[in-house]
Each structure stands twice: as structure tokens, then as C-alpha cells.
Amino acid sequence: MTELQTALDQVTEHLAETMFFTTVVDRKGDLGGEPGYSASIAFSGTHAGTVRVAMPHSTAAALAANFLGEPDEEGASGRAAALVGELANILCGSLVGRMDPAGQFTIGPPELAVGTGTPDEPADARRVFTLEEGPVEIGVIWRDQ
């Protein structure tokens, strides 16, 4: 397993436990065909790349309820989509800090999209994590500058 993949696994598990009050139950999963959302965040600096997070609506809604400590509002798709962006933002910052703690980075805003879609280019590390709330796909492109 690469250093990037190990860092992705560790950062995701830590994030799930600390701020989303859940656990990774499996490091293998499948997004399935359910409608969902994706968020991509570009970073630049001592390294550059992209972190992309995708998940079905049901997973995003359940994670939003955990995060905010409030039950899901019926049809609250805006909240679920925003959750995907928030998760991607935290994950990106944590991952670049884990990979290069002495580095300097600029992290861009999340670009949200409806649909779990397909990444534009292959990721250097990718995993579909199964959380208690459902699957979450995370892919990372990591380039030396």
C-alpha cells in the first residue's frame, strides 16, 4: 500500500470518528446506482492535486444529521450537498498536512456537483469506504511541484 493510500485511510477514519460520530466498517464498498453528490477540491503549493468525494444522497443526509446533531429534514438536499463539500474540505486539509506537515498549501473552495459521476482523471489513491451510514468514495490526485 502506498503512503498516500495509508494516509487517506487514516485521515478518513479519524474524520469519521471525531466530527461525524461514526466509524468505517469496511474499506471495500460500492456506491451503487443511487443519486448522490460529489465535491472536488483543488490544492496547490509544495504539492498540488485534487481531492474528490462522492456519496449517495442517503449517506450524505445521514452524515449531515450526525454532524449537526439534528434529524434529517425531509427533502433537505441543500444540506446534504453542503455536507459533501464540508467533508471534502476537512479531508483535503487534513490529508495534505499528513502527507507534508512542513509544506505550505492553498486549498480551493469545494466544487459541488449533482451525481456521483466519474473523476476526470485516474486517482493516485482511491477507496470506497463503507460507513455505518453508507458508502463514501474518496479519490486523491497528488503531484510533486
Add this chain to the structure above:
Amino acid sequence: MTLSSVLIVDDSPMMRKFIARVLAAAGFAEARHYFARDGNEAFEVLSGQAVDLVISDINMPNLDGEGLLRRLGEDDRLKTVPVLMVSSDSTHSRAERVLQMGARGYIAKPFHPEDLKAAMERILGVRHD
């Protein structure tokens, strides 16, 4: 010393709500909460309202967290307001820089709610059980 009022600065409505939730769970539910979306809004709030603590993100549009620290440092009335920075940037260089700029604490996301509580207690010099 107790926490009677706190200003939460973050461009993400979800993160503002999450921090307020953590504060309530940490025993600070009685504190009055003020919210701002960026450094400019935060400065406006602070110009009209004294608070015991500012909890601020760094990466924000308009005036970011470092800009807020700079403006507070230049204001004789506000330069002693304690600021705890909370950011998704977990690099050492960022933490060192904002601490040198006058932040009283720095927490990288993701953080456990207990970490935020402990940092606040360190800054305020209180113990909430």
C-alpha cells in the same frame, strides 16, 4: 472567569452550527453566541459587542482569519480579545504563523469535541465539568 459570549467566524453555515453544537455539549450552552461569515463581519460584530472569545476559521472570502487577526492587532480596544483559530489546514507552518500573529490557540480539523473544549479552557483559564 466564565464564558458569557462567543463569536463564531466561518464561511460555512454547517461549520458554524457544528461549533455551536460542540460548545453546547461542552457546557457552554448558556453563553451568548454571535456569528460571522468572514473577518469583515466579525470585525463589525466586535466593534459593537464585547465577547469573551472568538473562534475563527482561516480560509474565508473577503477578509480571512489572518486578516482578522491583523485588524484586531491594530485596534487598541480589540487587540486583547482572545482568538482561537480552527482550520482544515493542518500544516505546521500555518499553525506557527497564526500563533505568531497573536492567536491564542490553534486547532486543526478534524478535531474531537473534547479538543475544542480543552483549548477553550486553556485560553479562558476555566474548567467546565
